[in-house]
Amino acid sequence: MADEVAPLDAEIRRLIKIAGPMPVRHYMAMCLTHAQHGYYMTRDPFGTEGDFTTSPEISQMFGELIGLWMASVWRRMGSPNSVRLIELGPGRGTMMLDAIRAARVMPGFRSALAVHLVETSPALQQRQRQTLAGLETPCAWHTTLAEVPEGPTIVVANEFFDAVPVNQAVKKGDGWHERVIEADANGNLHFGNAPEPIPNFVITVPKAVRDVPNGAIFEWRSNTMTVDLCRRIVNGGGAALMIDYGHVASGVGDTFQAVRKHGFANPLASPGLVDLTAHVDFQAITLDAETMGARVHGPIEQAEFLSRMGVDTRADALKAVVTPAKAAEIEAARLRLTAGGPTGMGTLFKVLALSHPKLESLPAFEKAGAEAPADPAAVPIA
Numbered sequence: 001m002a003d004e005v006a007p008l009d010a011e012i013r014r015l016i017k018i019a020g021p022m023p024v025r026h027y028m029a030m031c032l033t034h035a036q037h038g039y040y041m042t043r044d045p046f047g048t049e050g051d052f053t054t055s056p057e058i059s060q061m062f063g064e065l066i067g068l069w070m071a072s073v074w075r076r077m078g079s080p081n082s083v084r085l086i087e088l089g090p091g092r093g094t095m096m097l098d099a100i101r102a103a104r105v106m107p108g109f110r111s112a113l114a115v116h117l118v119e120t121s122p123a124l125q126q127r128q129r130q131t132l133a134g135l136e137t138p139c140a141w142h143t144t145l146a147e148v149p150e151g152p153t154i155v156v157a158n159e160f161f162d163a164v165p166v167n168q169a170v171k172k173g174d175g176w177h178e179r180v181i182e183a184d185a186n187g188n189l190h191f192g193n194a195p196e197p198i199p200n201f202v203i204t205v206p207k208a209v210r211d212v213p214n215g216a217i218f219e220w221r222s223n224t225m226t227v228d229l230c231r232r233i234v235n236g237g238g239a240a241l242m243i244d245y246g247h248v249a250s251g252v253g254d255t256f257q258a259v260r261k262h263g264f265a266n267p268l269a270s271p272g273l274v275d276l277t278a279h280v281d282f283q284a285i286t287l288d289a290e291t292m293g294a295r296v297h298g299p300i301e302q303a304e305f306l307s308r309m310g311v312d313t314r315a316d317a318l319k320a321v322v323t324p325a326k327a328a329e330i331e332a333a334r335l336r337l338t339a340g341g342p343t344g345m346g347t348l349f350k351v352l353a354l355s356h357p358k359l360e361s362l363p364a365f366e367k368a369g370a371e372a373p374a375d376p377a378a379v380p381i382a
């Protein structure tokens, strides 16, 4: 791959020459969503043949349990006649397909819902249309959340927020300096720092992070998406579920990373040809959501979420009707989704929910003894 020309490389160097060093956020946005050469715009990056594998691609159980979660939330909303099911960044559309199938256990929910998929990539929109083609449920596509009509809403997003462009700043003696991408005389890209500190930046940096040593890196994102989601659910009713890797408390550290062919890569080496992400700061989302008047649930670890939603029961139901080899695959998928330790998906991924303030508890986020979510064993197998 070393001699593969990254089509965005020349464009980024040209922009740096004209406009000066490029903030990390701009670089990430260009690499992922540039109209012609953005990483997501032209390809399907998922699965063993691609660059990375997400939870819905590991097992149908993941999407099914999300479907039961949504059905259960709909009931707690008072079973409205119509509800918008919004998915942010649906990838191949697999999670929604599995979720809608699981929603058959609650026919009232199935007939109330209209699906809205928010996807910036034409290639992936196409892929999602193929995946969801057989559904009776109405599906509409949008390139931004702002295009989706308001009203009672349930939002889901798996591995979406990590792809939202991130800002970085480096602590120095005189304040925080934005981290930027520069080009050297040979045209090679490297990281640098803006010469002047960001004015009044202390307002954005959480208190716990202000007194850190020089050289520390702080990351933050625009809160536009969180604000829009909260406005929708506070005005129209409903809830949002976000599943992503990230930290529960705001902190410092460089988490800007590139992944290609299931391994880490240099984020500056092949712009547009590698996936770029950064960890999600769940505390920052929590604070924004509370400011907007939404109720916050969690975050809890993915393993805990899946276990409370009944992943073991679901795995057993699926294993009971297949060959031993297939059953072993289902068990391996269950273990992978719930694995502990520093690199296990079960602990690395966190689940955060936001809701209308009247929804005091949500499935999987309440104390033991509350109403159980819909029965995972009752979901049709396929």
Ligand code: SAH
Residues within 6 Å of the ligand: 032, 033, 040, 046, 054, 055, 056, 057, 088, 089, 090, 091, 092, 095, 118, 119, 120, 121, 124, 143, 144, 157, 158, 159, 160, 163, 164
């Ligand atoms: N949720 C899927 C895919 C995760 S990858 C899964 O779990 O398999 C991130 C997804 O978000 C991709 O579908 C990508 O094209 C989409 N995406 C990235 N940035 C976006 C943006 N700004 N607006 C809408 N979709 C975006």
